[in-house]
Amino acid sequence: MLQELIVAACLVLVLEGMLPFLSPRLWRQTMQSLLALQERQIRMAGFVSMLIGVGLLYVLN
Numbered sequence: 001m002l003q004e005l006i007v008a009a010c011l012v013l014v015l016e017g018m019l020p021f022l023s024p025r026l027w028r029q030t031m032q033s034l035l036a037l038q039e040r041q042i043r044m045a046g047f048v049s050m051l052i053g054v055g056l057l058y059v060l061n
Helices: 002-022 024-035 039-060
Strands: none
16 A cells, blocks of 8 residues: 555656656746635645546546
8 A cells, every 4th residue: 555655656746747847938837827826726726636636536446
């Protein structure tokens, strides 16, 4: 179980590193646009992202 958790964390790092590596300009613009959002909007985006992740895990298992 611990090994799978570590593998999942590593995959998250790989996926999150792809955009800054492939398109640093787009990544920078995205980060700057996030600064304009309110905390509630960012929190809601994080919540929706978690729900999608949980839903995908449920479907795949």
